[in-house]
Amino acid sequence: MKYISLLGATGSIGTQTLELIREHPEKFQLAAITAGRNIELVREIITEFHPPLVAVQTKEDCETLQGEYSSDIKFVYGEQGLVEAAVYDKADVVLNAVIGSVGLYPTLQAIEAGKNIAIANKETLVTAGHLVMTAAKEKKVDILPVDSEHSAIFQCLQGEDMKNLSRLLITASGGSFRDLSREELKFVTLEQALNHPNWSMGSKITIDSATMMNKGLEVIEAHWLFDLPYDQIDVLLHRESIIHSLVEFHDSSVIAQLGTPDMRVPIQYALTYPERLPLPSAKRLNLAEIGELHFEKMDMDRYRCLYFAYEAGRRGGTLPTVLNAANEAAVNAFLEQKIPFIRIEELIETAMERHHVIENPDFSAIREVDRETRRLVHTLL
Numbered sequence: 001m002k003y004i005s006l007l008g009a010t011g012s013i014g015t016q017t018l019e020l021i022r023e024h025p026e027k028f029q030l031a032a033i034t035a036g037r038n039i040e041l042v043r044e045i046i047t048e049f050h051p052p053l054v055a056v057q058t059k060e061d062c063e064t065l066q067g068e069y070s071s072d073i074k075f076v077y078g079e080q081g082l083v084e085a086a087v088y089d090k091a092d093v094v095l096n097a098v099i100g101s102v103g104l105y106p107t108l109q110a111i112e113a114g115k116n117i118a119i120a121n122k123e124t125l126v127t128a129g130h131l132v133m134t135a136a137k138e139k140k141v142d143i144l145p146v147d148s149e150h151s152a153i154f155q156c157l158q159g160e161d162m163k164n165l166s167r168l169l170i171t172a173s174g175g176s177f178r179d180l181s182r183e184e185l186k187f188v189t190l191e192q193a194l195n196h197p198n199w200s201m202g203s204k205i206t207i208d209s210a211t212m213m214n215k216g217l218e219v220i221e222a223h224w225l226f227d228l229p230y231d232q233i234d235v236l237l238h239r240e241s242i243i244h245s246l247v248e249f250h251d252s253s254v255i256a257q258l259g260t261p262d263m264r265v266p267i268q269y270a271l272t273y274p275e276r277l278p279l280p281s282a283k284r285l286n287l288a289e290i291g292e293l294h295f296e297k298m299d300m301d302r303y304r305c306l307y308f309a310y311e312a313g314r315r316g317g318t319l320p321t322v323l324n325a326a327n328e329a330a331v332n333a334f335l336e337q338k339i340p341f342i343r344i345e346e347l348i349e350t351a352m353e354r355h356h357v358i359e360n361p362d363f364s365a366i367r368e369v370d371r372e373t374r375r376l377v378h379t380l381l
Contacts, residue, residue, distance in 0.1 A: 002028055002271065005053075005091035005115070007082065007106060009033035010041045012205070013097035013120045013146065016264050017271075018045065024277060032085040034098070039065070046073065053088050055081030079105065086110040093271065095146070096121040099204050100328050101321075101370055104128055108363065111135045118270040120146035122217040126324045128366050129224030143225065144270040149218050150225055151266030152244035152257035157226075158274075160249070168228060169246040169254075170218055171238040172298070175209035177341075178239070182302060188341045190334065207331045211344055212298075216309020220320055223313055230314050235306060237296040242285065260285050304345045308352060317357040318369045325373035326351035333381055347377050 004021070008014045014033075021028040032053035035042045039061050046054060046069060055076045056062050062077035069075075076084050079102075086094050086106035094110040095118040096103050103121035108131065110117060117136070119125065125132055136143050145151050149170045157165075176193050177185060193210045194203055208214035215235050222233050236246075244266075246256040259265055260283045268277060300307040305327070312323040330347040333339045339347075351373050358365050 001026075003031040003090050003092045004028055004271065005032040005085050005088050005094045005110075006030060006097065007034045007085060007094065007103065008097035008099065008121075009045055010035045010038040011097055011099060013095075013263065013267065015041075017095055017097065017267055018049070019281075020264055020268050020271070020279075021049065023279070023281065027277060028271065031091040032088040034082050034085045037061070043068075052090065053085055055085045082106045083109045087113040087115070091115060093118055093144075095267075095271070096124060097146070099123075101127045101324060104132075104366070105363075107132060108135060111139050111141050114139055114141060116142040116144065118144045118146050118267070120267070122147065122214075122221050123324050123328070125221045125224045126217050127321045127370065128361075128363065129220065129320075130360070131363060131366075133224050133227075142273075144273055145221075145225055146266055146270045147218060147221070148261075148263060148266045149245045150222060151269055153222065153226060153247055155257045155269065156245070156247040156255040160247075162227075164249045164251070165226075165228070165232075166248045166250045167232040167234060168222055168226065169234050169236050169248065170215065170222060171236050171241070171243055171245055172212065172215045173209065173239060173241045174237050175212065175214075176206070177210050178237070182342075185342050186340065190337055193334075193341060203335055204328075204331055207334060207344075208327070210341070211305045211331075212303035213305035213309065213327050213331075213344075213348075215303075216306045217324070219306075219309055220313045230310055235298045237298055239294050240290065242287075242290065242293055258285055305348065308345070308348055312352065315357060317359045318361050318366065319352060319355060319357050321361070321366050321369045322351050322355045322373045323348060325370045326377050329374045329377035333377075338381060347380055350380060351376055 030049040030051045033051050034055040036057045053074050059077050062075045066075040083106050086109050093116045097120040101123045103124045107124045145154050176195050194206050219233050241261045243256045243258050246254050248254045262282050312319040326348040330344040
């Protein structure tokens with residue numbers, strides 16, 4: 001039995017993780033959850049799974065829930081509550097599925113407590129990959145990728161010697177606007193942006209996919225997970241999202257991981273590694289039915305956010321923190337319909353241009369740069 005602390009239980013990754021726990025009750029049990037403001041769903045999770053620790057966003061919701069349930073369940077709130085769930089002694093693995101840089105501190109605390117991390121929170125590694133990977137190495141804990149692209153790379157590398165690796169190829173669907181010109185992007189709506197052609201994801205990630213920032217964050221994440229320079233990490237436009245990533249070796253061999261778009265597969269692999277469990281509810285891949293797969297070179301002029309991510313990653317220091325914080329603030333403004341879609345990348349570019357990079361930042365420096373960047377974006381709005 002593996003006990004899971006699920007950070008971000010009410011989000012897209014969180015609810016799909018709950019499906020897997022439901023499907024394999026003999027293998028998984030929920031030890032702790034964290035959630036934001038979706039208290040009705042929190043109640044449903046408590047009723048079904050009975051986690052002994054529940055963390056919510058506000059003190060008011062915490063007190064309300066504590067009054068509704070027995071003292072067998074401990075309710076906590078805020079950042080400290082998030083940390084309590086991350087270091088919970090009954091958990092074997094922490095699945096970080098929160099959205100945004102808020103996932104960084106609890107991840108570092110979980111590593112310090114010796115917990116293995118299943119990471120679905122890109123921003124943690126983008127913002128402070130050097131801190132996370134150094135701490136994981138020191139504490140001898142596993143950082144297991146949950147993103148479909150990184151899970152694919154991880155699977156392709158099983159049994160391989162990293163010295164034989166030539167490059168990684170991360171695939172990208174192209175998002176909601178892959179067939180539009182930059183001129184046409186000036187007039188797209190929020191509803192159109194949220195209509196992803198292949199995947200069912202949360203709103204923030206769906207917008208990131210439309211701007212291609214999602215893929216940029218994945219490039220930086222791959223750099224830290226697999227310890228490769230950016231010149232050995234490429235992105236390939238692949239509309240069908242059947243090949244999730246490819247690995248090329250120096251003898252010219254290429255190994256790819258394929259499957260239908262279903263996030264439960266990489267989630268489950270991260271939770272069961274190095275074993276695999278059956279997943280009867282997953283749709284089987286039928287290549288004869290699909291017939292064709294399409295690939296295109298990425299256009300950095302068309303997808304400016306991907307270009308920004310490579311630039312931030314190569315420069316390093318606090319610039320990836322600025323990239324991420326500016327993106328989060330800009331995407332939130334777009335979701336609130338305060339800015340047009342094309343303005344997202346403009347705000348990110350301005351924030352990056354104005355920033356004076358700090359080399360080898362510690363946690364406090366990263367947190368301060370994050371705050372400063374968000375303030376700058378708000379003033380630019």
